[in-house]
Amino acid sequence: MSNAIGNFASGLDDRLTIASWSRRNIRKVFPEHWSFMFGEMALYAFITVLLSGIYLTLFFKPSMTEVLYDGSYVPLKGVHMSEAYASTLDISFDVRGGLLLRQIHHWAALLFVAAMSVHLVRVFVTGAFRKPREINWMIGLGLLMMGFLAGFSGYSLPDDLLSGTGLRIAEGIMLSIPVIGTYLSFFLFDGEFPGDEFISRLYGIHILLIPGVILALITAHLLIVWYQKHTQYPGKGKTNDNVVGYPVMPIYAAKAGGFFFVVFGVIVAIAGVITINPIWGYGPYMPDQITAGSQPDWYMGWLEGALRIMPNWETVAWGHTISWNVFIPAAVLMGIVFTLLGAYPWLERWATPGDQTKDHNLLDRPRNAPTRTALATGSLTFYFLMLIAGGNDIIASQLDMSINAITWVVRIGIFVIPPFVFWITRRICLSLQRKDRDLLLHGVETGTMMRLPHGEFEEVHAPLSEEAKAVILSKETIEPIPYPEKTDANGVKTPHYHLKKMQAAVSHWLYRDAVPLPSAAELEAAEHHILESAEKGAPVMHQMRQLEAEGGVMHDPSAAEADRAAGVTVPHLDAEFDQKAEDEKGQQAD
Amino acid sequence: MSQIENQEHSSEYAPVPIPHSEVRRSDVSPKQAKYQQRLISLLFGLSMLCAVIFVVAYVQIPIDETVSIPFLGTWSKMNTILGLSFGLGSFFIGAGVIQWAKQLMSHREMVQDRHPLRSPDDAREDAIAQFQQGAQESTFATQPILRRSLIGAMALFPIPLVMLLRDLGPLPGDKLFNTMWRPGMRVVMDVTSAPIRPSDIPIGGIVSAMPDGLPEVQEHDGNLNERAKSVVLLVRLNPDDIVSQQNPEGEASWDYEGVLCFSKICPHVGCPIALYEQRTHHLLCPCHQSTFDLADSGRVVFGPAARDLPQLPITVDKDGYIIARNGFAEPVGPSFWERA
Ligand code: HEM
Ligand code: FES
Numbered sequence: 001m002s003n004a005i006g007n008f009a010s011g012l013d014d015r016l017t018i019a020s021w022s023r024r025n026i027r028k029v030f031p032e033h034w035s036f037m038f039g040e041m042a043l044y045a046f047i048t049v050l051l052s053g054i055y056l057t058l059f060f061k062p063s064m065t066e067v068l069y070d071g072s073y074v075p076l077k078g079v080h081m082s083e084a085y086a087s088t089l090d091i092s093f094d095v096r097g098g099l100l101l102r103q104i105h106h107w108a109a110l111l112f113v114a115a116m117s118v119h120l121v122r123v124f125v126t127g128a129f130r131k132p133r134e135i136n137w138m139i140g141l142g143l144l145m146m147g148f149l150a151g152f153s154g155y156s157l158p159d160d161l162l163s164g165t166g167l168r169i170a171e172g173i174m175l176s177i178p179v180i181g182t183y184l185s186f187f188l189f190d191g192e193f194p195g196d197e198f199i200s201r202l203y204g205i206h207i208l209l210i211p212g213v214i215l216a217l218i219t220a221h222l223l224i225v226w227y228q229k230h231t232q233y234p235g236k237g238k239t240n241d242n243v244v245g246y247p248v249m250p251i252y253a254a255k256a257g258g259f260f261f262v263v264f265g266v267i268v269a270i271a272g273v274i275t276i277n278p279i280w281g282y283g284p285y286m287p288d289q290i291t292a293g294s295q296p297d298w299y300m301g302w303l304e305g306a307l308r309i310m311p312n313w314e315t316v317a318w319g320h321t322i323s324w325n326v327f328i329p330a331a332v333l334m335g336i337v338f339t340l341l342g343a344y345p346w347l348e349r350w351a352t353p354g355d356q357t358k359d360h361n362l363l364d365r366p367r368n369a370p371t372r373t374a375l376a377t378g379s380l381t382f383y384f385l386m387l388i389a390g391g392n393d394i395i396a397s398q399l400d401m402s403i404n405a406i407t408w409v410v411r412i413g414i415f416v417i418p419p420f421v422f423w424i425t426r427r428i429c430l431s432l433q434r435k436d437r438d439l440l441l442h443g444v445e446t447g448t449m450m451r452l453p454h455g456e457f458e459e460v461h462a463p464l465s466e467e468a469k470a471v472i473l474s475k476e477t478i479e480p481i482p483y484p485e486k487t488d489a490n491g492v493k494t495p496h497y498h499l500k501k502m503q504a505a506v507s508h509w510l511y512r513d514a515v516p517l518p519s520a521a522e523l524e525a526a527e528h529h530i531l532e533s534a535e536k537g538a539p540v541m542h543q544m545r546q547l548e549a550e551g552g553v554m555h556d557p558s559a560a561e562a563d564r565a566a567g568v569t570v571p572h573l574d575a576e577f578d579q580k581a582e583d584e585k586g587q588q589a590d
Numbered sequence: 591m592s593q594i595e596n597q598e599h600s601s602e603y604a605p606v607p608i609p610h611s612e613v614r615r616s617d618v619s620p621k622q623a624k625y626q627q628r629l630i631s632l633l634f635g636l637s638m639l640c641a642v643i644f645v646v647a648y649v650q651i652p653i654d655e656t657v658s659i660p661f662l663g664t665w666s667k668m669n670t671i672l673g674l675s676f677g678l679g680s681f682f683i684g685a686g687v688i689q690w691a692k693q694l695m696s697h698r699e700m701v702q703d704r705h706p707l708r709s710p711d712d713a714r715e716d717a718i719a720q721f722q723q724g725a726q727e728s729t730f731a732t733q734p735i736l737r738r739s740l741i742g743a744m745a746l747f748p749i750p751l752v753m754l755l756r757d758l759g760p761l762p763g764d765k766l767f768n769t770m771w772r773p774g775m776r777v778v779m780d781v782t783s784a785p786i787r788p789s790d791i792p793i794g795g796i797v798s799a800m801p802d803g804l805p806e807v808q809e810h811d812g813n814l815n816e817r818a819k820s821v822v823l824l825v826r827l828n829p830d831d832i833v834s835q836q837n838p839e840g841e842a843s844w845d846y847e848g849v850l851c852f853s854k855i856c857p858h859v860g861c862p863i864a865l866y867e868q869r870t871h872h873l874l875c876p877c878h879q880s881t882f883d884l885a886d887s888g889r890v891v892f893g894p895a896a897r898d899l900p901q902l903p904i905t906v907d908k909d910g911y912i913i914a915r916n917g918f919a920e921p922v923g924p925s926f927w928e929r930a
Contacts, residue, residue: 023601023603024603027603027604027605027700028605028702029605029700029701029702064813072653072654093653093654094653096648096653096668096672097648097668097669097672099666099668099669100669100672100673100676103669103673104673132707165861165877168818168859168860168861169859169860169861169877171859171860171924172858172859172860172923172924173859175859175924175925175926175927176859176924176925176926177927178927179927180927181926181927182762182766182926182927182928183761183762185762186759186760186761186762186765187755187758187759188758188759189759190758190759190760191759191760191765191815192765192766192815192818192819193815193818193860194813194814194815194818195759195813195815196812196813228707229704237608237701240704241703241704242701242702242703242704243701243702243703243704244608244699244700244701245699245700246697246699246700247605247700250691250695250696251691251695251696251697254687254688254690254691254695255687255688255691255692257687258683258684258685258686258687258688258690258691259684259688260684261680261681261683261684261685261687262680262681262684262685262688263684264677264680264684265677265678265679265680265681265682265683265684266677266681267677268673268676268677268680269673269674269676269677269678269681270673270677271669271673271677272669272670272671272672272673272674272676272677273659273662273665273670273673273674274662275662275663275665286814286817287814287817287818287821287862288780288798288800288817288818288821288854288862289862290861290862290863290864290876290877291876292864292865292876294876294877304878307859307878307894308878308879308893308894309894310894311894312880312890312893312894312895312896313896314896314897314925316929316930319930320927320928320929320930321925321926321927321928321929321930322927323896323924323925323926325858325894325895325896326858326859326894326924326925329894359706359707361704392879393876393879403879403892404892407879407892407893
């Protein structure tokens with residue numbers, strides 16, 4: 001190590017003990033898989049949002065004071081508008097690169113929430129939320145919620161017609177909250193909607209409060225990942241007690257660092273060519289104006305959909321009004337969804353035998369947890385139906401359908417389609433498990449038939465690769481918790497009988513029907529059998545390969561002789577390949 | 591390129607490489623390694639070029655010039671070139687580094703042990719014992735009076751924090767119940783403030799309108815609050831088509847010769863309503879598609895809105911201009927708890 005760096009590091013160690021920390025972490029191993037990239041992507045999108053946001057603060061004026069627009073966007077010259085809107089126009093048309101930064105900020109925000117959402121689904125279907133990682137699951141949910149708020153508060157800032165409409169809806173939703181709604185709204189808006197304070201209040205929340213919370217949560221999230229070590233997918237040599245992958249320095253650091261530049265680059269390039277939120281086209285916010293087909297950012301779409309398909313129930317009693325039609329889809333639904341998400345790891349743990357103490361560092365293959373996977377697909381179906389409902393006017397006009405019809409399809413659909421998808425997914429998972437079992441027992445079908453001496457045809461089976469075998473054998477066969485007896489043999493009542501019955505019921509719901517792995521004896525017998533088949537089939541396989549190489553024509557050996565005599569050469573890939581390898585070896589030796 | 595012999599460093603903390611059957615082409619073929627080296631440095635070179643393009647574009651391209659991009663439409667030229675050069679400049683760095691890691695850095699899988707997260711039992715016991723020692727020394731348990739009064743103080747302590755929020759806004763009072771509409775107030779054109787005669791609106795026509803003097807009220811209040819609740823729509827129907835209106839039984843109907851006046855603010859969550867279908871006299875809110883039948887008391891015929899669109903009783907003054915006969919009989923806009 002060069003002297004200057006060495007001295008610096010030594011000085012740091014004198015003061016901060018960094019060597020002891022570094023020796024344990026510089027070569028820390030991280031497992032690798034494409035599905036692990038979504039969390040990283042969310043992180044990089046967030047960094048992009050932070051950097052571009054700081055730039056925007058240099059020019060944006062969070063004020064609802066009315067001004068006369070005098071910038072270079074001609075169609076709005078001389079129009080009265082808020083300073084917020086005017087300054088956003090200035091960023092877009094009078095600051096070089098300002099439009100780009102606005103677009104980067106917005107695209108990165110969209111990607112931030114999208115990557116978090118996919119990351120959440122990945123974590124769910126692979127069971128990465130299980131002990132000891134429940135805390136990170138909760139932090140992740142907090143981050144997702146903060147992402148919604150950050151995005152919504154952001155696109156409400158420019159005070160254009162679309163953002164104002166979004167705020168109006170938000171205020172209507174606040175008013176629907178029983179008892180405190182009106183007060184909440186009056187305090188936030190300094191009186192009635194829209195007031196003249198809201199943008200500047202939202203600004204502080206958007207650029208300081210929410211990013212601060214997100215930053216703190218992300219820091220905790222990453223520290224915990226680092227400390228607990230990443231989960232890994234099953235495979236050869238991978239156990240619950242080791243980590244197989246690449247060391248942070250150099251591979252993981254290089255790949256992760258490189259990936260930041262890729263994510264950032266893609267966001268910026270997209271921001272260069274694809275318009276997002278062209279606020280100049282909407283005009284300044286006026287509470288009595290609206291554009292048809294107004295849509296929120298995608299992550300708000302499902303709530304918008306819920307708001308649209310909710311039946312118009314309202315209760316008036318004892319001089320008060322409760323707007324179920326607004327309160328349920330806009331507030332209660334979100335509460336239920338996040339409560340269920342937050343409760344799930346604890347519920348699964350409670351209903352899994354022996355799961356109180358065990359750490360789970362090997363991920364589940366989704367097929368091996370059929371009920372959990374089916375819950376994911378069922379919930380996603382529910383979510384997408386809501387999204388569809390959120391775009392019902394656009395779908396109606398594009399497909400020339402009636403909004404009425406779409407609304408009814410979704411209203412009924414959310415009760416019918418997700419359970420159906422749940423059921424189908426479970427089916428698929430179980431049949432994949434059966435397929436895995438067959439692979440273990442019979443090996444891989446090669447598709448090659450051989451004729452046995454007594455004339456019967458049989459397919460040649462090849463043994464599974466070690467890797468494939470390890471992956472399949474990673475499955476844990478879990479016996480559901482048995483139903484309790486009401487009284488024991490001596491007639492003594494089982495304590496907490498009903499709770500235990502519920503626990504057993506949930507456990508059966510999660511783990512019934514699992515296809516058990518073959519026993520050790522069965523496996524051994526199968527292995528023997530497969531090897532035998534492969535051995536017997538080897539000459540046939542060899543011939544087949546030759547055949548493929550020669551264009552699938554079965555040659556009589558004498559015909560081949562004749563060919564050679566006539567100077568016809570038959571391409572032989574194996575030989576070609578061997579030759580290439582020889583060449584390269586030769587060059588290497590030079 | 592000289593093949594660097596990897597000297598294995600091992601310590602109790604270093605991960606162990608696992609024997610690897612996968613051999614990269616660049617490991618065995620110097621030609622391939624050389625090719626990768628060129629490719630990666632080319633990527634870095636392109637990135638530098640992008641930075642130069644960015645600077646040139648920033649200085650040279652007029653900010654208001656546009657380009658036409660297939661499928662994407664006409665669009666700011668500066669934004670396009672700045673975005674592509676900056677974005678690709680970053681992308682090339684990332685791609686180069688990742689390629690470097692994949693092709694030329696030592697790429698052996700390694701294995702490391704996990705250690706149980708749970709502390710050893712003696713550590714737990716020790717921690718508990720120390721905590722108990724601390725707790726005992728604190729006298730928290732043996733001083734019930736101090737403990738309870740401290741809890742009391744801590745419970746009251748946040749009160750100022752909550753109190754400080756009081757001036758965020760005024761109390762609602764009856765603000766949501768009232769608009770500026772008063773008996774005799776003219777219903778004037780939105781934007782121009784011109785008074786309106788029934789004959790100005792053709793049968794089947796619809797106009798956006800507001801109370802006379804709204805701009806002044808806005809100016810005085812310094813906000814758009816009044817506009818957000820008092821704007822209205824005037825529609826003119828064939829009087830025979832009108833099925834019902836919101837006037838209480840026994841009272842004269844609230845239209846004037848087929849001209850009806852409705853609040854423009856959706857009773858769902860408050861969007862202004864804009865889409866009118868003349869044939870069915872249905873008014874559709876673009877936000878969540880609540881649909882109101884204007885010929886039938888502004889009744890909700892579809893969608894999530896729970897209440898009919900409030901109607902404003904109108905007549906004409908001595909000059910023949912449309913005026914309000916009264917204010918709205920009910921609060922306009924979204925429902926709220928205090929509303930009966
Ligand atoms: C935490 C994640 C964040 C998200 C998801 C987010 C999202 C958004 C969105 C969607 C917009 C609307 C942009 C538009 O189309 O005009 C916006 C505006 C804005 N954001 Fe953020 N933002 C975040 C963090 C930040 C931070 C950290 C800052 C500054 C330190 C910031 C500063 C701004 C400013 C000044 C605007 C208004 C300027 C404009 O609209 O052009 N944001 N934000
Ligand atoms: S605001 Fe009109 S339907 Fe929702």
